[in-house]
Amino acid sequence: MYSLSQSVRVKGAAGEPLPNPFKGLTRMEAEFRRGELSVVAAAGGTGKSVLAVNLAVQSNVPCLYFSADSTAATQLSRATAIITGDDSKVIKRKLHDGDFAEYAPALARRWWIRFNFEARPTPATLELLLECFREVFGIYPHLVVLDNLSNVDAGAADSAESYTFGLEGLCDYLAEMARETHAHVMAMHHVVGEYSDGLKPIPQSGLRGKISRVPSLILTMHKEVDGMSGRTLNVSVVKNREGREDSSGETYAALDFNQSNIRIRDADHAF
Numbered sequence: 001m002y003s004l005s006q007s008v009r010v011k012g013a014a015g016e017p018l019p020n021p022f023k024g025l026t027r028m029e030a031e032f033r034r035g036e037l038s039v040v041a042a043a044g045g046t047g048k049s050v051l052a053v054n055l056a057v058q059s060n061v062p063c064l065y066f067s068a069d070s071t072a073a074t075q076l077s078r079a080t081a082i083i084t085g086d087d088s089k090v091i092k093r094k095l096h097d098g099d100f101a102e103y104a105p106a107l108a109r110r111w112w113i114r115f116n117f118e119a120r121p122t123p124a125t126l127e128l129l130l131e132c133f134r135e136v137f138g139i140y141p142h143l144v145v146l147d148n149l150s151n152v153d154a155g156a157a158d159s160a161e162s163y164t165f166g167l168e169g170l171c172d173y174l175a176e177m178a179r180e181t182h183a184h185v186m187a188m189h190h191v192v193g194e195y196s197d198g199l200k201p202i203p204q205s206g207l208r209g210k211i212s213r214v215p216s217l218i219l220t221m222h223k224e225v226d227g228m229s230g231r232t233l234n235v236s237v238v239k240n241r242e243g244r245e246d247s248s249g250e251t252y253a254a255l256d257f258n259q260s261n262i263r264i265r266d267a268d269h270a271f
Helices: 002-010 023-027 048-059 071-084 088-096 101-108 123-138 160-183
Strands: 037-042 063-067 113-116 145-146 184-189 217-225 231-240 251-259 263-266
Touching: 023 231, 023 251, 037 048, 037 088, 037 160, 048 063, 048 071, 048 113, 048 145, 048 263, 063 071, 063 123, 071 088, 071 101, 071 113, 088 101, 113 123, 123 160, 145 160, 160 184
Parallel strands: 037 184, 037 217, 063 113, 063 145, 145 184
Antiparallel strands: 217 231, 231 251, 251 263
8 A cells, every 4th residue: 555655656667658659649649658558459451460560660669579460471571671671572582582681680679579479379378478578688578569369368258248258358467467567568459340341430339349448548440542552541549548539430640551661650641
């Protein structure tokens, strides 16, 4: 039990925002704070994983990334493209051809970003690798990415009700993990069928499993495609305990997605 004055000394890193490369989100008061859980929800193929790996690489903080939804080759090609600016398809071809040595120095500079590629990690796996990270580096990661939430093997769900309860319980577990480790835990998640084309703003009610009670921050994403190679990712802040929100999803920050080097940057316009 602590007084208000004592709480100043025991707060640790909780509430500290990570370096945010997306200034449009910062202007909307959406920050990725240590000690808190966020959820990023979108239709498949919209760019959830791309947003997460850009945050991991561009923020350049100690990171543990559970990539259950993407292979090692895919994530390595994306991360290398973001770091170097080279075309991700060329990078992947060089990776498969065994001609990848030129990228080693650039990747070595991101030495404290670590990946796990199990397709169905369990909570025990998450805990074990968090402790391994601390053993190796002497600290817990500042950012933990779970891609995707539904890939975590938290036990069988034999009905829609048990599925929802299981997801909500998993979010409670991840929120506790964030509090205990002072990491920002970011979980990728899917949306209901009405928004499965990824082309329109997604409200808070569009999350699959209705898990919005637990996270401190919920972002939803939809895309604009220009018919050629251009793509804009629109990120809506539908829940935010620390700032502005619009649960309808109609207010969003616009991010330009370069599909060649996988880099995301702020667009010149936002709504």
